[in-house]
Structure formats: C-alpha cells, structure tokens
Amino acid sequence: MTAPEIKGWRAVAGSMIQASYEVAFVLLPVLVWILVLLSLGKSQDVKTLAAWPFASLSLFSAMLRDGISAFHQDTTKDKEQRDLIVVFALIGVILSTVLLTLAVMKSTGQVTYLWSFFYETVWTFVAISALLLFVTKAILIQRKSYGRYV
Structure with missing residues (x-):
C-alpha cells in the first residue's frame, strides 16, 4: 500500500470508530x-x-445537524x-414524532390498539436512523478531522 492509501484507510477506520x-x-x-428494566426483571x-x-x-435530529455541518461547502455536489439529507432527516423527524405520540398514548391508555406491527415499524425507524446518523457522522469526521473530501 502507498502512503495516501494508508492515510485513507486510517481516516475511514478512525471516522467509523468515532461515529x-x-x-x-x-x-x-x-x-x-x-x-434499569433488565435489572428489575422486567425484560418483557x-x-x-x-x-x-x-x-x-x-437520531434523525442528530443526522440533520451533522448533515448540514458536513456538507457546508458551496459546491453543487x-x-x-x-438537501437530500435535510429531506430524509425531516421526514424521519416527522414520522418519528408521530410514532412517539402513538407510543405515549398507548402507554398511558389513551389508545387501546395499534397496528400489529407497530413496534417493528418503530425498530425499523431506529435502525434506519442509526445507520444514517452513523454514515453522516463518519463523513463529517472525515471532512473535519482528516480533511478528506470524497
């Protein structure tokens, strides 16, 4: 491997760990x-x-913040x-807020029934938002800490 390739791999590995x-x-x-719930025996x-x-x-809110910060240059790309990150993050924030409202209403008894795959939907949103934040944060770290704009 050449020196620039090693530096590139260090930037990628370092940004992934920090992300x-x-x-x-x-x-x-x-x-x-x-x-706390597990220690109280309430794993269910x-x-x-x-x-x-x-x-x-x-996670979607952090992605919005970091996406705007990561892609701050005045280039078309x-x-x-x-713009793409802002759209995805805002859609995620809105839908997560709806899911949060429904979950709180369910936990307080104001709603008795949610669709059968409600929590699978929630976990899918958590996984997608975590992945998108991870990628956005890794890009931000590579740009700010390593000066690597790909």
Whole structure:
C-alpha cells in the first residue's frame, strides 16, 4: 500500500470508530433505561418502551445537524447532498414524532390498539436512523478531522 492509501484507510477506520461512539452516545438514555428494566426483571417491557420512537427522533435530529455541518461547502455536489439529507432527516423527524405520540398514548391508555406491527415499524425507524446518523457522522469526521473530501 502507498502512503495516501494508508492515510485513507486510517481516516475511514478512525471516522467509523468515532461515529460508533457518537451513535451510542445518542442512544445512551434508552440504553440506561433498558439496563434499569433488565435489572428489575422486567425484560418483557423493553420491546414496548415509548423511548424507542424518542431514540429514532433523536437520531434523525442528530443526522440533520451533522448533515448540514458536513456538507457546508458551496459546491453543487454538497448542496445536493445537503438537501437530500435535510429531506430524509425531516421526514424521519416527522414520522418519528408521530410514532412517539402513538407510543405515549398507548402507554398511558389513551389508545387501546395499534397496528400489529407497530413496534417493528418503530425498530425499523431506529435502525434506519442509526445507520444514517452513523454514515453522516463518519463523513463529517472525515471532512473535519482528516480533511478528506470524497
């Protein structure tokens, strides 16, 4: 491998590690809540936590913030990518807010029935938002910490 290739791999590996930390940090409140429930022997409550849609909302919001910061250059490519990230993030924020509202209403008894795959929908949103934040954060870190614009 040549020196630029090694530097490129270090940037990619370093940004992926840092992006993993950032995603875990956003999910930390939900992870603590899960640990408390598990320590109390209420593992059955973990999958129906109202915090899952909140986690999705937080992840999409962080993606919006980091996407705008990562694609800040005044080039056509950056503008297009920034616009795409903003659209995806706003759609994610809106839908996550709807899911959060429904989950809270279900947990307080205001809604008695949600569609049978409601929590699968929520977990899908959490997974998608975590993946999108991870990629956006890795790009941001590569650009800011390593000066690598691909």
